[in-house]
Amino acid sequence: MSARTRRVASAAHVIAAELGRSGTAMGIAEALECAGLLMSPEVAAELARSRTVRAPESVAKLRALLASQRGEAS
CATH class of the missing domain: 1.10.10 (Arc Repressor Mutant, subunit A)
Structure with missing residues (x-):
C-alpha cells in the first residue's frame, strides 16, 4: 500500500x-x-522523526524519576 x-x-x-x-x-x-x-507529508515525517529521537531519552528520564521516587539507585 x-x-x-x-x-x-x-x-x-x-x-x-x-x-x-x-x-x-x-x-x-x-x-x-x-x-x-x-499537515504536509514532510511536516508529518519530521514530527515522527522528532518523536522517535526523543522517545528513548524520555523513557530513561522517566525511569530515573520513578527510581528516585522509590528511593532506588538508578
Missing part, C-alpha cells in the same frame, strides 16, 4: 467516524487536524 493510499484511507476513517458524531464540516476538519492529517 502506498503512502498516499494510507493517508487517504486514514482520512476516510476519520471522516466516517466524525460523520457519525457531529456531521459538520467544522467537526470533520477538527477531527482531521487532531489526527494530524492536515
